[in-house]
Amino acid sequence: MPVLATWNVNSIRARLPLVLEWTGRVRPDVLLFQEIKTEASGFPDMEFRSLGYQSLVVGQKSYNGVALLSRLPIHPVMTSLPGDEADAQARYIEADVAGIRVIGLYLPNGNPIGAEKFAYKLAWMDRLIARAKTLLAEGVPFLMAGDFNVIPTDDDVYDPKAFASDALTQEETRRKWRALLNLGLYDAFSLSHPDARRAWTFWDYQAGAWPRDLGLRIDFFLLSPRLVDRLQDCGIDREPRALEKASDHTPVWCRLEDGQ
């Protein structure tokens, strides 16, 4: 019954004590980090190794950066999203762990809309859809997890009007999100908690968003059909968001039945 978790840590070095405490206590089998904000050479490998984790890091100085940690052997597959050789941003990691193709991603924010950052976001989503199509055609059981920077519906944001001109709510963004799911992927949290409300995964640092519980649901586990059959539970752990020096995101976890 492997447990996987995803967490946008907003700098692994600034967050290290908090993240190590959580990891050592929860002990997920696989852990996906986003926004580690460091090159691989600056990633605290040893601290996680002492907790029993191997690591695979796709780093970048100052911005972005993703990592995959695991207590089981990691078999790397890709360290960038196919479809644009010129894209140097560290936002994608793909590896086989325990017979599952595990993909960790930090989808571009895309603000402000109508400029090149938004075009990059939409193109990145097209590339992600293409990757999912390939994996489905190959019949590989896989999951995509991370910070998707998409607010799929107005129920996934505390105030839709306040985000009407935000890249995360644009109809083009939502259409591509639906196109991805309509390939046959499933949002594990929604399956496990169909009646959940205000199940935020992110609260801005500003304007008392956390104490007022004004958040967004933008971190997800998407499962391929063969993994949906193994889904036991999926949850959002709000506790780390309440701590001093918290990330603005909180971990999302997913428990699967053992495979054959």
Place this chain on the structure above:
DNA sequence: ATGGTTGTTGGACAA
């Protein structure tokens, strides 16, 4: 409230 906060970095820029 065209503000507010945090992180990287040592001035903007990203979120």
